[in-house]
Amino acid sequence: MGTSGRPSPFLQRNRGNLNILDLANRKIAAALTVVALTAALSCGPRASIEVPTRRQGPVEGETLNVFFTGSSLGRLKPCGCSGGQLGGLERRPAVFNSVPAEKRLLIDTGSLVETNSDQDLIKFDIIVEALGLLDYHAVNLTDEDFEIARNRGLLDNPAVRFISPHRTGETAAGFQSRYLLNNEHVTVSVLTFDPDKSPTEQIKEGFVNPEEGAKTINILIVSRCDEEVVSSIAPLGIVDCIVCPSEAEEPMIIGSPNRRPLVFSVGRYGRYICRLQIEKARVRDRFKFKFTAIPVNEDLEKDAALVDLYKGYQQIIRDSNLLERHPRYVLPDGLKYVGSQSCSSSDCHAYEYVEWMDNAHASAYATLEEVGSQYDPECVACHVVGMDYESGFISEQQTPLLKDVGCENCHGPGSKHNEKPHEVKTSEPKMTCIQCHTPEHSGDYAGNEDTFLERIKHWTEPNAPGNVK
Ligand code: HEC
Numbered sequence: 097m098g099t100s101g102r103p104s105p106f107l108q109r110n111r112g113n114l115n116i117l118d119l120a121n122r123k124i125a126a127a128l129t130v131v132a133l134t135a136a137l138s139c140g141p142r143a144s145i146e147v148p149t150r151r152q153g154p155v156e157g158e159t160l161n162v163f164f165t166g167s168s169l170g171r172l173k174p175c176g177c178s179g180g181q182l183g184g185l186e187r188r189p190a191v192f193n194s195v196p197a198e199k200r201l202l203i204d205t206g207s208l209v210e211t212n213s214d215q216d217l218i219k220f221d222i223i224v225e226a227l228g229l230l231d232y233h234a235v236n237l238t239d240e241d242f243e244i245a246r247n248r249g250l251l252d253n254p255a256v257r258f259i260s261p262h263r264t265g266e267t268a269a270g271f272q273s274r275y276l277l278n279n280e281h282v283t284v285s286v287l288t289f290d291p292d293k294s295p296t297e298q299i300k301e302g303f304v305n306p307e308e309g310a311k312t313i314n315i316l317i318v319s320r321c322d323e324e325v326v327s328s329i330a331p332l333g334i335v336d337c338i339v340c341p342s343e344a345e346e347p348m349i350i351g352s353p354n355r356r357p358l359v360f361s362v363g364r365y366g367r368y369i370c371r372l373q374i375e376k377a378r379v380r381d382r383f384k385f386k387f388t389a390i391p392v393n394e395d396l397e398k399d400a401a402l403v404d405l406y407k408g409y410q411q412i413i414r415d416s417n418l419l420e421r422h423p424r425y426v427l428p429d430g431l432k433y434v435g436s437q438s439c440s441s442s443d444c445h446a447y448e449y450v451e452w453m454d455n456a457h458a459s460a461y462a463t464l465e466e467v468g469s470q471y472d473p474e475c476v477a478c479h480v481v482g483m484d485y486e487s488g489f490i491s492e493q494q495t496p497l498l499k500d501v502g503c504e505n506c507h508g509p510g511s512k513h514n515e516k517p518h519e520v521k522t523s524e525p526k527m528t529c530i531q532c533h534t535p536e537h538s539g540d541y542a543g544n545e546d547t548f549l550e551r552i553k554h555w556t557e558p559n560a561p562g563n564v565k
């Protein structure tokens with residue numbers, strides 16, 4: 097980068113791309129810059145400081161859009177179990193592309209996955225790949241994310257620019273990008289900060305102003321947020337925005353939308369994308385902020401590359417044999433699952449069996465096959481019999497009779513009842529509906545319990561309820 101004199105137009109253009117700064121550890125800034133350049137070149141157009149050429153006349157009311165996501169917690173996309181679900185990495189581009197690429201900045205605040213289970217580690221890789229494809233400018237790593245990324249050798253992934261409050265030198269603590277807003281240069285700096293590890297004063301060092309007199313917008317991602325933290329940061333007078341960890345699914349502004357710094361959280365599971373619109377105010381040198389939480393709903397178009405990435409994820413899940421390796425409890429009293437068919441003999445429950453066959457429950461596994469999720473333990477759990485127990489579902493090949501939501505999901509394991517049908521009852525049909533018909537997976541269930549029960553009616557009247565033999 098040019099160190100003296102006026103930068104040439106060529107350098108200037110590059111500087112638009114080369115704007116990562118290791119704000120914490122300048123010694124390794126040079127090394128990081130090389131990484132940043134490779135990253136910028138390999139993932140298409142980045143925010144550049146070139147004057148947009150197609151614009152005619154005076155540029156009035158230009159807006160810079162900072163998009164925030166975070167706390168994805170492993171939700172690559174909603175399960176699709178019932179209508180109206182929000183989220184999905186594949187729908188994010190539809191939101192991002194609603195503004196021109198040179199007027200946006202994409203930041204993920206971290207908490208990529210929930211645990212370090214085998215499945216979550218696979219998801220971690222996929223989410224990192226997705227954020228690269230989505231061309232995020234910076235991805236903040238929480239402590240947990242950082243450990244996983246380091247263990248998986250992802251920290252120097254050239255497609256993603258990680259930032260984290262760790263001062264180990266493996267990632268930068270911050271990131272800067274320059275924009276043109278109404279023909280004026282504006283530098284947006286994003287810094288990540290852990291109030292439990294560093295003194296507040298260090299924030300000042302972090303937000304170094306790259307050029308005398310340049311207009312700056314300083315965004316701080318904090319790993320803990322409460323009134324004490326906020327009120328120790330605010331007096332520094334240099335932070336415009338504080339992004340807090342998400343305690344809830346919905347994004348929220350904490351305190352007044354007019355206060356500076358503006359304090360907010362982005363919500364969980366990628367259900368919303370937060371957009372901070374930044375405009376020059378009429379008063380010179382000031383900016384107006386407008387915060388919007390955009391629901392990632394089903395009307396948004398899916399991005400083909402991310403749809404393919406999800407298919408790749410399903411294939412990895414399948415190849416990893418997660419279903420076979422799923423931990424299974426022993427059933428009490430030596431009971432075993434035997435499958436719905438075994439209840440169907442003509443002198444027992446032929447009637448109920450035929451009725452059940454007509455229910456949606458009897459095709460619950462086929463539903464998963466249609467969407468390619470039949471090897472995914474997170475889906476299979478509610479679409480088959482007894483996945484969490486020994487003798488329960490393992491795979492279609494090994495346990496073909498335990499596909500679908502069968503008799504034993506509701507009436508309990510049937511082995512003893514089958515051996516001695518007249519002596520041993522199955523456990524009574526309990527109203528276990530809610531175990532699977534949760535608000536997330538069955539939006540219409542709550543409040544319509546009777547209608548749902550009516551729709552699975554497979555028993556003969558006038559049998560008294562609770563009287564299964
Ligand atoms: C083991 C999980 C599980 C349990 C327990 C369960 N369900 Fe279901 N239910 C499902 C699944 C999965 C589907 C979707 C099947 C499909 O369409 O592939 C479903 C679908 C349904 C449908 C059809 C919904 C529609 O839109 O067509 C009704 C009605 C229903 N369940 C009622 C009930 C009732 C009533 C109970 C309790 C007595 C119950 N379910 C218990 C998993 C379960």
Ligand code: HEC
Nearest residue numbers: 175176177178463467469474475478531532533537538539
């Ligand atoms: C907590 C239990 C549960 C889990 C976990 C679950 N499902 Fe479901 N699924 C249901 C229930 C209940 C229904 C029926 C919902 C209704 O109709 O109200 C359903 C329905 C569906 C449907 C049918 C929707 C339709 O209208 O035909 C699809 C597709 C589906 N699930 C896919 C998945 C996938 C993919 C996963 C994993 C990512 C998954 N499910 C995980 C309980 C679950």
Ligand code: HEC
Nearest residue numbers: 439445448449452502503506525555559560561562563564
């Ligand atoms: C989604 C849960 C669910 C599934 C699946 C299911 N049942 Fe039921 N079953 C019930 C409920 C709920 C009742 C209603 C009786 C009650 O309220 O006590 C019932 C009632 C019955 C009854 C009549 C009980 C009585 O004597 O009144 C029989 C018999 C029966 N089921 C057999 C079966 C068989 C056989 C299958 C599989 C082919 C099956 N059920 C699948 C939930 C289920």
